[in-house]
Amino acid sequence: MLRRALNFEEQPAIRRLRRLAPLDNGALIALERALGAASRFGPRAEIQVEGEPMAEPRLVVSGWAARARMVSDGRQQYLSFLLPGDIIGWCYHPDPLASSTVVALTDLVLCPAPSDGPTLHQVYAMSRAYEEAYLLDQIARLGLFHASERITSLLLEFHERLSLNGMAQGHTFAVPLTQERLADATGLSTVHVNRVLQQARRGGDLVWQHGRVTLNDPAGLAARIGRAPVRVSRS
Amino acid sequence: MLRRALNFEEQPAIRRLRRLAPLDNGALIALERALGAASRFGPRAEIQVEGEPMAEPRLVVSGWAARARMVSDGRQQYLSFLLPGDIIGWCYHPDPLASSTVVALTDLVLCPAPSDGPTLHQVYAMSRAYEEAYLLDQIARLGLFHASERITSLLLEFHERLSLNGMAQGHTFAVPLTQERLADATGLSTVHVNRVLQQARRGGDLVWQHGRVTLNDPAGLAARIGRAPVRVSRS
DNA sequence: CGGAATTTTGAAACCTTTCAAATTGGGTGG
DNA sequence: CCACCCAATTTGAAAGGTTTCAAAATTCCG
DSSP: OHHHHHHHHHSHHHHHHHHHSOOOHHHHHHHHHHHHTOEEEOTTOEEEOTTSBOOSOEEEEESOEEEEEEOTTSOEEEEEEEOTTOEESOOSSSSBBOSSEEEESSSEEEEEOOOOHHHHHHHHHHHHHHHHHHHHHHHHHHHHOOHHHHHHHHHHHHHHHHHHTTOEETTEEEOOOOHHHHHHHHTOOHHHHHHHHHHHHHTTSEEEETTEEEESOHHHHHHHHTOOOOOOBOO | OHHHHHHHHTSHHHHHHHHHSOOOHHHHHHHHHHHHTOEEEOTTOEEEOTTSBOOSOEEEEESOEEEEEEOTTSOEEEEEEEOTTOEESOOSSSSBBOSSEEEESSSEEEEEOOOOHHHHHHHHHHHHHHHHHHHHHHHHHHHHOOHHHHHHHHHHHHHHHHHHTTOEETTEEEOOOOHHHHHHHHTOOHHHHHHHHHHHHHTTSEEEETTEEEESOHHHHHHHHTOOOOOOBOO
């Protein structure tokens, strides 16, 4: 039992939630119980479909997903990424319709997001604020940046978020995305993503091998594109 | 008194809020009182600054504002537009920091957003949901669309929103933006916005004169770019 | 080991930006 | 009411970044 509890608190999802706001015992118990009701999805599974009623809110336990908009000719734009510890479908109004499709990018484990008590509401509110801030970053990325800056900026976001939930090892972290998906996120063509990535590697900015990325100088890259860490609350 | 009350309900801001959710008498009274405490800003006034603590939530009574990200070299990207009836700074977590700068684009009148009772909370939740949906649209616009589609898409958004709050007359509505600002919103250069707009006029898609836009066939334009009206709730 | 998915390459076409200058338009003061 | 000025729009030409298409090379997985 003790072992299990320990393991529980080391889960990236729980780590993230704890960093957003202090969790009391009741919240931790509710979360541990919710984890027991987790369900599993394969890559390309659609967790939520744009325009359809939203399901109950869920917590990403492990794996990556993306919010996406698709257009008729098959192209798609990733709006944001959902990583372990992120919340899907938390809503403040009745009868909500999904404003985006959510698709699993890897094997994905979700569990119900327990909503007992004000502590968890607090945490979800923080989570929501971060989510919105990253949406704004994504707009600035697409509207203001060139190809290589877009990719740098997105990788820095991954690094920041994966550091928060304990999934980064220093400047290294797993990115389970193909270049095609990176293109869907950055509004570029796959071919161009490939070329820009090669240039970044040759320039010594990063190493990308076997699904793992190492940013050689995250702070330097951030400075180069004028990026500051995302903050949503004073405390 | 009766006259005043009538005028009150015809304000675009109030019209919008009423469409989001039914307002009970208490809410209407609170709103009318809040309008009495309105304050006025000139173009370029900064209502909120990215990274600084957020002020109390406010309601846009009249005029246009934009949420923006700026970079050091003076360029800026508009993230979204704030029109009469929109809410600025409504937040669900404590000690919030602004994740974007809000700047007045015209003469702007704001009033405190009253927060008495569940009715108004409901309305603000709906407003928030729309705001997020339009942010997602903006991402898709920048990531997926070509110049002319971006502009069309944005004008359709304006038309939709200004219809909701009663500020559109059929297919015609005021757009108090210069081409330079349209460029800031669409991630294009001013020069290119100019050329695309000329083409749209010559193609008979729209008329833009004296700050007023007429879309000759909104539904046709929407179909051309695959746009559906934004919906956030089933009801 | 074989087959599918992913990454890589080349060259040409395309869209968009940049720069600089001319033109138009709107508002102000004389 | 006209002259003037500043802001906004318009124009041209050249440079630049990105896409497209098609095919080759590589990697991954069963």
